[in-house]
Amino acid sequence: MGVKYQIRKNTYYDSVTLMLISKDVGKVEGVKEAIVGMGTELNKELALALEISSDEIANMAANDFFVSVMLSDDAIWEDVILKLDELLNKKNEESGMDYRPKTIETAVKYQRDSNIAVISVPGQYAADEARKALEKNLHVMLFSDNVSIQEEKELKTLAKEKGLLMMGPDCGTAIINHVPLAFANVISEGNIGIVGASGTGTQEVSVIIDKLGKGVSQVIGTGGRDLKDEIGGITMIQGLQALIDDPKTKVIVLISKPPALEISKKILNLASQSPKPVVVDFIGGDYEMIKSYGVYPSITLEDAAHKAVALSNGDMPVDFDRFTLADSKIDKIVDLAVSKLSEDQKYLRGLFTGGTLTDEAMKLLGDSLECIYSNIPLNPDCRLVDSSKSIGHTCVDLGDDEFTQGRPHPMIDPSTRADRLTIEAEDRSVAVILMDFVLGYGSNEDPVGAMVESIKYTQQKAEDRNQHVIFIGSICGTDKDPQSLEESQKTLEDLGVIVMPSNAQAVRLVKKIMIKVNR
Amino acid sequence: MSKINELFDQKISIVNIGLESFYKELKSQNVEAIQVDWRPPAGGNKKMISLLSKLKSK
Numbered sequence: 001m002g003v004k005y006q007i008r009k010n011t012y013y014d015s016v017t018l019m020l021i022s023k024d025v026g027k028v029e030g031v032k033e034a035i036v037g038m039g040t041e042l043n044k045e046l047a048l049a050l051e052i053s054s055d056e057i058a059n060m061a062a063n064d065f066f067v068s069v070m071l072s073d074d075a076i077w078e079d080v081i082l083k084l085d086e087l088l089n090k091k092n093e094e095s096g097m098d099y100r101p102k103t104i105e106t107a108v109k110y111q112r113d114s115n116i117a118v119i120s121v122p123g124q125y126a127a128d129e130a131r132k133a134l135e136k137n138l139h140v141m142l143f144s145d146n147v148s149i150q151e152e153k154e155l156k157t158l159a160k161e162k163g164l165l166m167m168g169p170d171c172g173t174a175i176i177n178h179v180p181l182a183f184a185n186v187i188s189e190g191n192i193g194i195v196g197a198s199g200t201g202t203q204e205v206s207v208i209i210d211k212l213g214k215g216v217s218q219v220i221g222t223g224g225r226d227l228k229d230e231i232g233g234i235t236m237i238q239g240l241q242a243l244i245d246d247p248k249t250k251v252i253v254l255i256s257k258p259p260a261l262e263i264s265k266k267i268l269n270l271a272s273q274s275p276k277p278v279v280v281d282f283i284g285g286d287y288e289m290i291k292s293y294g295v296y297p298s299i300t301l302e303d304a305a306h307k308a309v310a311l312s313n314g315d316m317p318v319d320f321d322r323f324t325l326a327d328s329k330i331d332k333i334v335d336l337a338v339s340k341l342s343e344d345q346k347y348l349r350g351l352f353t354g355g356t357l358t359d360e361a362m363k364l365l366g367d368s369l370e371c372i373y374s375n376i377p378l379n380p381d382c383r384l385v386d387s388s389k390s391i392g393h394t395c396v397d398l399g400d401d402e403f404t405q406g407r408p409h410p411m412i413d414p415s416t417r418a419d420r421l422t423i424e425a426e427d428r429s430v431a432v433i434l435m436d437f438v439l440g441y442g443s444n445e446d447p448v449g450a451m452v453e454s455i456k457y458t459q460q461k462a463e464d465r466n467q468h469v470i471f472i473g474s475i476c477g478t479d480k481d482p483q484s485l486e487e488s489q490k491t492l493e494d495l496g497v498i499v500m501p502s503n504a505q506a507v508r509l510v511k512k513i514m515i516k517v518n519r
Numbered sequence: 520m521s522k523i524n525e526l527f528d529q530k531i532s533i534v535n536i537g538l539e540s541f542y543k544e545l546k547s548q549n550v551e552a553i554q555v556d557w558r559p560p561a562g563g564n565k566k567m568i569s570l571l572s573k574l575k576s577k
Contacts, residue, residue: 246524
């Protein structure tokens with residue numbers, strides 16, 4: 001067993017590229033541990049923890065590239081370097097010969113009609129880059145997280161002064177003039193405008209609008225903290241006003257987790273003055289309070305989409321709180337599924353890649369389950385002590401920060417969830433596994449395919465002990481997304497996964513099953 | 520008209536700073552985009568960055 005490393009000074013690659021390459025290098029036979037990355041503090045700590053560090057590694061700068069591995073046999077080192085260079089060369093070839101300016105300032109000189117900066121550099125550098133972009137009069141979508149709330153306030157105040165959009169930090173999705181930015185689905189053009197503070201929540205609403213035959217005019221992301229007291233909803237208010245003034249938008253949808261009370265009032269006041277109908281999903285927010293402002297409150301993300309579509313058609317919206325399938329069919333599905341369970345199978349395990357979808361699931365399951373353990377629990381008493389271990393009913397958001405330190409988000413690389421599922425496979429008390437599959441730009445090229453082996457493994461494990469685990473899923477995707485929606489659905493159904501048309505319906509089905517199981 | 524509403528009438532033209540996959544996806548959709556060859560300022564050395572930003576603000 002030996003440690004080998006190589007440092008290449010002043011050679012920079014972005015984090016997602018490197019994490020994916022790191023994974024492939026780790027697969028080379030004989031490699032016990034591997035890091036391929038930049039000399040960031042995090043990577044240096046990681047190397048130390050994995051016992052593959054050295055003084056030279058400890059002294060690297062953030063734009064030095066390194067590979068460090070623990071090998072079962074030193075002779076494998078050559079294979080590692082060959083594999084690494086093959087992957088890096090492939091990446092360089094894909095990058096092509098396009099001109100790459102070193103700074104935003106040069107970029108806007110070269111591409112004179114630039115109007116949006118999409119920024120995804122590491123958090124500690126992100127605010128600086130966003131400020132430079134705003135100063136160059138670019139609207140900004142800031143994908144990076146780990147930006148302080150003080151910096152967010154400063155950036156948004158500057159953007160507001162200049163009349164620019166400052167989407168983010170931690171803004172995962174937007175569709176401007178039908179161009180999907182970062183994580184976004186391909187949605188038909190239409191007259192529904194969305195401002196969303198919740199990434200996958202916004203994706204879910206836009207996808208269902210598309211499935212119902214309508215489309216979007218603009219989808220503006222704000223980042224998850226926009227509606228906190230400290231920020232005051234600056235971006236949501238700007239976005240809402242812009243949609244009110246936009247002649248192509250006829251209906252407006254606002255999506256957020258419940259905002260701070262004062263901010264909520266501010267937003268709803270502006271919405272109440274809109275000559276266009278406004279649908280509001282403050283996920284789990286106060287329905288009657290929202291309604292009192294003369295806007296349309298919604299009970300789920302799916303309901304928000306249904307209401308927006310009804311209003312776009314000139315119809316009166318009604319609450320959508322049911323299944324697409326007839327109740328009799330749903331009852332049959334429930335009866336059949338429950339009949340296959342053994343007596344000791346009692347628990348739900350929700351393994352989510354989307355944070356908002358996790359949150360919505362827990363809110364909809366509400367009081368039907370005693371305590372839903374989570375890394376983002378509704379009830380602080382139900383916080384998982386160790387997020388890597390489920391207990392009782394558990395819903396985990398695998399995209400939360402603690403799971404993404406040094407690893408790509410599970411929407412990019414679903415292996416975090418595949419690994420987690422194989423752990424759940426060992427637990428004979430599990431009755432239902434619930435999962436979301438998010439398609440679209442930004443996401444993995446085959447989010448369903450990446451889970452197939454671990455679903456099969458879990459099914460086999462259950463079968464070996466004469467059990468059957470119920471798999472329920474929903475796909476957040478359209479038939480125009482780069483991944484095939486049809487094939488994704490077929491693959492899941494061929495595996496025996498019950499695929500529901502939305503997160504809300506998947507959760508509703510789980511609820512019916514759990515009530516029956518725990519009766 | 521506000522700058523945001525002006526944007527709604529413009530052709531989208533992106534400056535991408537960071538993850539290259541975003542740039543590639545935009546290009547694959549024939550969206551005008553340019554990738555900044557970004558790297559941490561001053562090699563990521565915090566002291567140097569702080570000194571540089573002080574110099575720039577003068």
